[in-house]
Amino acid sequence: MNILGLETSCDETAAAVVRDGHEVLSNIVYTQIAHHRPYGGVVPEIASRQHVEHLPEVIAEAMAQAGVGWSNLDAIAVTHGPGLASSLLVGLAAAKGLALRLNIPLIGINHLEAHIYSAFIGPDRIDPQALGPFLALIVSGGHTSFVKVEAIGRYRLIGRTVDDAAGEAFDKGANLLKLGYPGGPAIDKAARAGNPALVSFPRGFVHRLPGRITGLEPKYCVSFSGLKTALLYHLRQHPLSPEPAAEVADLAASYQEAIVDTLIQRAARATDDAKILAVVGGVSLNHRLREKLAIMADKRRARLILAAPKYCTDNAAMVAGLAAHKFADHAPRSQIMTLDVDPNLGLGEG
Numbered sequence: 639m640n641i642l643g644l645e646t647s648c649d650e651t652a653a654a655v656v657r658d659g660h661e662v663l664s665n666i667v668y669t670q671i672a673h674h675r676p677y678g679g680v681v682p683e684i685a686s687r688q689h690v691e692h693l694p695e696v697i698a699e700a701m702a703q704a705g706v707g708w709s710n711l712d713a714i715a716v717t718h719g720p721g722l723a724s725s726l727l728v729g730l731a732a733a734k735g736l737a738l739r740l741n742i743p744l745i746g747i748n749h750l751e752a753h754i755y756s757a758f759i760g761p762d763r764i765d766p767q768a769l770g771p772f773l774a775l776i777v778s779g780g781h782t783s784f785v786k787v788e789a790i791g792r793y794r795l796i797g798r799t800v801d802d803a804a805g806e807a808f809d810k811g812a813n814l815l816k817l818g819y820p821g822g823p824a825i826d827k828a829a830r831a832g833n834p835a836l837v838s839f840p841r842g843f844v845h846r847l848p849g850r851i852t853g854l855e856p857k858y859c860v861s862f863s864g865l866k867t868a869l870l871y872h873l874r875q876h877p878l879s880p881e882p883a884a885e886v887a888d889l890a891a892s893y894q895e896a897i898v899d900t901l902i903q904r905a906a907r908a909t910d911d912a913k914i915l916a917v918v919g920g921v922s923l924n925h926r927l928r929e930k931l932a933i934m935a936d937k938r939r940a941r942l943i944l945a946a947p948k949y950c951t952d953n954a955a956m957v958a959g960l961a962a963h964k965f966a967d968h969a970p971r972s973q974i975m976t977l978d979v980d981p982n983l984g985l986g987e988g
């Protein structure tokens with residue numbers, strides 16, 4: 639079964655063809671980073687315009703590389719939430735047009751569910767059907783969530799950040815340290831030459847949840863908004879010198895350590911409850927996080943599953959791959975006429 643997947647939920651314009659849910663025939667990602675960099679973050683208006691401009695060529699390239707031909711596609715899959723409404727709409731409109739023209743089913747995909755599935759594609763993949771229940775940690779620019787996965791398609795959110803996502807914390811910290819955008823890779827790089835113990839930034843453990851958050855376990859919740867404020871205050875008290883490279887390296891390493899330590903402590907609890915932990919999303923590319931996760935899992939004899947680096951940040955292979963598991967539900971009743979975007983779509987909601 640060949641599925642063409644489209645992903646336009648944020649600032650990556652992506653298309654991929656995946657066979658039978660795991661064999662990635664093509665995976666094209668046009669990253670808009672250069673267009674958002676001058677603003678220090680994603681500008682929704684620019685993102686949607688970039689999707690409109692680039693999606694046709696990205697799709698054409700994905701089809702050419704896959705070499706399967708339009709008539710050999712069995713379905714079109716598209717991310718319909720969560721994400722930026724104006725960006726999601728571009729992918730959805732293209733997907734509907736293609737599905738109508740080719741007369742094949744349209745399958746709407748939840749971006750968070752696709753991130754979880756990113757751990758199960760490519761040549762070295764593990765078969766999620768044979769795995770049994772596990773816990774997933776999604777760490778990206780927009781999300782930091784612990785999810786109990788009973789099976790593909792059956793999820794329960796058990797914890798999340800009560801404010802900023804881990805990726806957001808990296809991006810805001812890098813901005814304060816004038817390391818540029820996106821902040822995660824910049825801090826990761828600068829931190830390599832730094833001392834992670836130089837400044838003890840606050841760890842974002844949450845002990846009691848605010849009243850507006852219900853149904854989650856505090857032991858799986860985190861908070862990162864105090865961290866950037868702590869860095870801001872630190873910089874006010876200790877302004878950077880004119881030649882700040884060494885200071886910035888130490889601060890980047892210390893700041894990164896606070897995020898990583900927080901996630902590791904929570905992940906360690908997760909491995910007490912479930913012996914399998916999958917970690918996915920852009921922040922899971924972080925070298926320090928990967929290193930400490932491996933040590934933690936080893937010590938606890940837990941199984942750690944990491945998405946391959948090229949599937950950590952937003953891509954369409956995870957969308958097209960997951961869609962194979964939804965095909966049976968949607969083939970008889972395509973979503974062409976009914977599917978809409980849902981910027982706040984939660985896990986297990988569609």
Ligand code: KG4
Pocket residue numbers: 648777778779780781804805806808809820821822823826919920921922923924925950951952
């Ligand atoms: O998964 P993703 O592409 O987008 C969302 O769905 O949000 O993740 C992007 C996030 C950004 O915040 C970026 O700074 C972060 O992932 N990131 C990293 C690293 N590479 C990307 N954070 C820490 N260390 C990295 N090496």
Ligand code: ZN
Pocket residue numbers: 749753778951952
């Ligand atoms: Zn994402």
